[in-house]
Amino acid sequence: MLSQILSWARRPAAIIAALLFxxxxxxxxxxxxxxxxxxxxxxxxxxxxxxxxxxxxxxxxVPAATYSSRQDAYNKIIGELATxxxxxxxxxxxxxxxxxxxxxxxxxxxxxxxPAVPAPASATPxxxxxxxxxxxxATMKTQDQSGGLHVDEVKAFAGQSNxxxxxxxxxxTFLKR
Amino acid sequence: xxxxNIQQLGTDIVSKASAVLKTDVTTIQGFAQQQIEAIAQQADxxxxxxxxxxxxxxxxxxxxxxxxxLDNLEQMIESFAExxxxxxxxxxxxxxxxxxxxxxxxINTATGLTLAVPGx
Numbered sequence: 001m002l003s004q005i006l007s008w009a010r011r012p013a014a015i016i017a018a019l020l021f022x023x024x025x026x027x028x029x030x031x032x033x034x035x036x037x038x039x040x041x042x043x044x045x046x047x048x049x050x051x052x053x054x055x056x057x058x059x060x061x062v063p064a065a066t067y068s069s070r071q072d073a074y075n076k077i078i079g080e081l082a083t084x085x086x087x088x089x090x091x092x093x094x095x096x097x098x099x100x101x102x103x104x105x106x107x108x109x110x111x112x113x114x115p116a117v118p119a120p121a122s123a124t125p126x127x128x129x130x131x132x133x134x135x136x137x138a139t140m141k142t143q144d145q146s147g148g149l150h151v152d153e154v155k156a157f158a159g160q161s162n163x164x165x166x167x168x169x170x171x172x173t174f175l176k177r
Numbered sequence: 178x179x180x181x182n183i184q185q186l187g188t189d190i191v192s193k194a195s196a197v198l199k200t201d202v203t204t205i206q207g208f209a210q211q212q213i214e215a216i217a218q219q220a221d222x223x224x225x226x227x228x229x230x231x232x233x234x235x236x237x238x239x240x241x242x243x244x245x246x247l248d249n250l251e252q253m254i255e256s257f258a259e260x261x262x263x264x265x266x267x268x269x270x271x272x273x274x275x276x277x278x279x280x281x282x283x284i285n286t287a288t289g290l291t292l293a294v295p296g297x
Contacts, residue, residue: 029274029277030270030273030274031270032266032267032269032270033263033266033267033270094266124263125256125259125260125262125263126260126263128256128259129256129260132249132252132253132256136249139242139245143241143242147239150226150230150235150236150237150238150239151236152222152225152226152229152230152236152237152238153226153237153238153239153242155222155226156219156222156223156226156238156242156246159215159218159219159222160219160246160249160253162215163212163215163216163219163253163257164253164256166208166211166212166215167212167253167256167257167260168260170208170260170264171260171263171264174204174263174264174267175267177267177270177271
């Protein structure tokens, strides 16, 4: 029992000690992710509400002839998302983010299964998710204006928006630590 | 003045790190499950929309949008993976800082001093 505990203690402690050394922090608190920003979280909540309201108004499909009644809603959402994306991008990145290999090594010690993923393009994935939401809404706006939207198209745009929104909201919420 | 109990410190480190990880993994699993289900549902919506349009051009997802939605099915999976990696970085940060707190607490106990954790 004691030898088992010592064995457990050595491996994660050794890895953590190595990571502290790699981080060059000399046992200081480390930061591998940006700081939580309440204004970004609030912005995502507001944009999400406006997006759900828009989709609810077109759930049975809409003709192009009625596009003008939705134009302001589209523009408001696209503006909100652009603001949020900008806020995320200007927020300082952490100074010494760990590599994917270091993360995998530490979490595999605890039996956490990990997908094979490429190194992230940025330390703040929520910017990419918000950009995808904005692209989705912009594409939907263009289609709505030119040819209206069938029910299945509204469903597809809604599903796509919500998936990317959930990613951004989940990540930003997790930063509140 | 007592010296550090290395065995106890090791046990405390494992316990603290595991507690941090256990809480976060539950949250992460919930997010991952939601995403996987939503992406599978989206794939079904797109497939159904394409089939409906093939049966009736005035219904379903029009050809001009089919490629767009199909491409995004791939992109949203990549985006999901990148989000997961980003969240794991936060977990790792929390784990390391929690362990630093355990070590500093043990040092304070052993030395009888009250040393603040650097950087806090």
